[in-house]
Amino acid sequence: MRIFLFLISFFLISCSPVHNNVQEKATSVADNSEFLMAYPDGQIPQNGLSLTDALQKAKALLSSNKSVKLTLTSGTYYLTKPIMLGPEFSGTKEQPFIISAEEKGKVTLSAAKLLDLNWQPHNQLMKAQLTVENIDQLYINGKKQIRARYPNFDASVQVFNGYAADAISLERIATWKNPVGGFVHALHEGRWGGMHYQIEGVDEKGELKLNGGFQNNRYSPLHKKYRYVENIFEELDAPGEWYFDKDTLTLYFYPPQGMDLANSQIEISQLDQIIVLQGDSTNPVKHINIQGITFTQTKQTFMKTNEPLLRSDWAIYRGGAILMDGTENISVTNNTFYNLGGNAIFVSNYNRHANIASNEIFDIGASAISFVGSATAVRSPSFEYHEFVEIADMDMELGPKNENYPSKSIATDNLIFDIGQVEKQVAGVQLSMSSDITVSHNSIYRVPRAGINVSEGTWGGHILEYNDVFETVLETGDHGAFNSWGRDRFWHPTRPEMDKLAKTHPDLYKADVLSPIIIRNNRFQCDHGWDIDLDDGSSNYKIYNNVALSGGLKLREGFNRTVENNIILNNSFHPHVWFENSDDTFRHNIILASHKPILNNFWGNEIDKNFFTTEQALLKAQKLGLDSNSKFGDPLFIAPENGNYQVSEESLALTVGFKNFPMDQFGVKSEHLKRKAEKPEFPNLYLNNNDAANSNEMDLFGATFKSVTTLGEQSALGIPEIAGALIINIVPNGKAALGGLKKGDVILRVIDSEFGGADKIIAISDLLTSYRSRKWRGHLEVVIMRNQKEQHLEINLLD
Structure with missing residues (x-):
């Protein structure tokens, strides 16, 4: 059967993009296949269908077991509502429903709206009347503009691109006529992420009435120094800034010199999400492939980031440019995500066999890729750092209570950088209440907190391998390029109580971390924390064949961590407050400084057969009763200036059990992504303190x-x-x-x-x-x- 079927864009919207005109195509395919073409609004051919009719037709084809491929022709598709794909859009293993761009990089799904404005002068500003009630983000000629703020945006300032201790001082507040609707952004007092507040008024003392702070799961006042305020009219004082007056529906803009607003394209964000795949464990969305599309201009969602992730420091918003909730065998590949106000890809609740591969994700407000299950699957959950379920009341069964979590999925070959531009408790890849997730061959850099984060031990089985993660923890502190917490059932916020639990229930950690979490063959770098940071009870880890370029490796509390055959440059091993029966092992590693214990009286199963670069560092370890069979010397790295830290055949490191591993397999694999991906700076090595x-x-x-x-x-x-x-x-x-x-x-x-x-x-x-x-x-x-x-x-x- 030959079919001539033309499908308009997924969206009922006003759109007149410039794109390559594509002639109507006849498709000669197998009898069981249908080839559909989508066109942006304003470019629909004569036989094109409306969105409603087209989706009904596609759904009917899928329900009749047809193989459907939907190709989007070039242009920008402006949405008025997210694309909702329920179970009725499911394909099959043999015949997945494919949604793809006719030409990669030429198809854009935008969560914004085009405006046609009549600009009028207003002192040094320009203003225009709108019919919308709110503006979240403003784009002019495709470039995101800066909402009026104090201090002004400065790309050279690392934290928040500008901060000031007096951002909400009484003196400054007194200069604002009506700050209601403004926002205050600040770091956590301990710099453990960020917090955000909406201004609801000014009290009788002249102080702001604020609503927010729930974006961080460990309560804190605002940081006294790292803070800024935005969306205040009186702070509209720099070229490129804008302010929207909701009372008068007036947009004010301070145009840079030479900008021709009358002939500029004006866009505003209006949606949180672009594609939502929504099913559940009993009726999931299955076998859909989304590929080659650009996703952009979603709204900022920091005031919706309010769901705590158990006892981690995180709160989350379950949404993103793509939300997958209740799916099986969904592939999101070779797409581009940029200029997003919140998350890029969020895999929520029940999901199996998700494949997130070869995407480019940059310039976004929150996290890149998140796998987050439901707390309904957790036995005896606690939801804040200081909470604890008493042992007498605790469900002691192993593993999850139900299937409402992501599992057996992969995030691979993704290029992720410049994320967390608004929210600061974010990650390139985030894992929480999930199991058996493989995170491999991703390049992740320029992030405000962790590159890869594991929020707790539920339920283990993850494999993290061949990732290149650097320039991390740039705006926060006490964290790592890789970070994890293990505040599972066995963990208690009071250390003496936790010591008792460790003795009376030494295997309780295994009830949550069912299988080891493997970290292998990665390259990590963090100048403001640890390269690998296993914090607060992180348990059941196998860590081997990693290169740590800067921050060293930390193990705090927890059980059964085996760390072997790693290279730790210009730093060392940081054991913090171990349990007496931790069963930890640290061996066959090359380390370029002495161990850095803090409040540690116990040393696990084995700390030995390591290679130091100074006799002083080795003797320091041996005074602690450690490393009796370790050695020291020059490791004889082959080409450290080029990032090759393999050792020569003459190296004494080989005599303590160290084995070389590949140094050319970190990061993305796709050739087009490898050409774009940056690499870390390789440090000047101090092989011993005498070098310095x-x-x-x-x-x-x-x-x-x-x-x-x-x-x-x-x-x-x-x-x-x-x-x-x-x-x-x-x-x-x-x-x-x-x-x-x-x-x-x-x-x-x-x-x-x-x-x-x-x-x-x-x-x-x-x-x-x-x-x-x-x-x-x-x-x-x-x-x-x-x-x-x-x-x-x-x-x-x-x-």
Whole structure:
């Protein structure tokens, strides 16, 4: 049978895009197949169908067991409502329902609306009357504009692109005529993600009435420094900023010099989601492939991010440009997601065999790819850090209660960067209340928090391999390129109670983490935390064949973690507060600094047969009763300047059991994505502290240091002994300069106000060691000598 069937776009909308005209096509296919063409509104051929009729026709074809392929012709499709694909749109394994672009990169599904405005001057601004009641995001000629804010947007500022301690001061609030509808954005007080508030008014004290803060699952006041305010008319003071007055339905815009607004394309976001695949475990949406399409211009959803994810630090909004909820065998491949206000792809509740592959995701407000199950599947769930179900009341059965969670799915070969541009508790790939998810060959970088995050142990079985994750934790702190929590049933927020549980119920962690979580063959880098951070009870992990470029590896609490055959550069192993019966193992690893234990009196099953680069670091470990069979020396990396940290055949590291593994398989695989993907900077290695000590100079946090080594230097600097790290050069507006350091200052001590104590700085090698062990906190407290007087300064490592 030959079919000539033309299908208009998925959408009932006003659209007049410029696109390549495609002639009507006749399709010669197998008897059981139908080939449908979709056209943007305004370009529909004579025999085209309306959206309603076309979807009814497609549904009828699928219900009659036809194989349907829908091809979208070039252009921009503006939606007035999301595309809803229920079980009636399901294909089969042999004949999936395919939705694809005729030419990749030429088809855009937009959640925005085109406006035709009559602009009028208003002082240095321009204004226009609208008929819509709200504007979430404004695009002019395809470029996102900045909602009026204080401080003004500055791309060179790392945190929030601009922050100010006085953003909501009484003095500033007093200058606002009507701030209702404005927003306050801030980091958590501990920099554990971000929080957002809507302004509901001003009280009798002149302070803002705020609603929000629920985006972080660990309650906190606003950070006193890292905050900004937006959507306030009086803050409309910079080119490219805009403000919408909901009372008068007036849009105000400050045009950059030379912009011709009368001949510009104006778009506003109006939808949270673009495609929703909605079924359930008893009647799922099955076998749909979505490929080659660009998704863009969804609304910001930070005020909808209010569902807590058990006892993790996360809250989530179950939505995205694509939402998959109740599906089987759905493929989302070779698409582009950019300029989104919230999440890109959200796999929610019951899902099996989802395939998220070879997509490019960038410039988005929240997370890239999320697999998040339902708390109804969790036995005895707790929903905040301090909550706990008493053992007497706890469901002690193993595993999930029902099937309402993602499992047996994959996220592979995705290029993810510049995400979390609004929300800060986000990840490139997020796993929560799910099992058996493979995360492989993704390149993830420039993210405000983790590149890959596992929120809790339910229910394990994940494989994380061949990912390239770097430039992470850029705006927050106390986190990692890979981060996990394990606040499962066995975990208690009070440490003595948890110690009792660990002894009386030592295998309870296995009730949630049913199978090991495997982290292998990845490259991780985090300058403001750990490269691999297993926090708060993370249990049942196998970690091997990874390269950690910067932040080292941390294991806190938890059980049964085996860490072997990893390379940890310019850092080391951070064991934090282990259980007496943790059964942890750390062996056959190459580490370039001494172990960094904190409040740790127990050492697990085995810490031995590792390779250090200094005798000093090895002896320090052996004084703790560890590493009796470990060795030290130069590991003889083959080409570290090119990122090849395999060791030569002569390396002593091979004699303690270390084995080489591939160094050229990290990150995306598709050729078109490999051409676009960036790579991390490979660090200058300090193979031992003597390298720093013997070096004339060392660069660190925006300054160049040298050791104080002569009596003349001591006398000239007015210091009590020949010791310290002297600043001989400093980068203007770098971290050191912003922290108050100046050329000629000498760092004498690095202090620890949280845990007490201080590191005395004799040489620049001591400063390097102290920095390595403390940089995860996001700041460094130092005592300096300046003009023969000691001063206490704090260097912010985030900015």
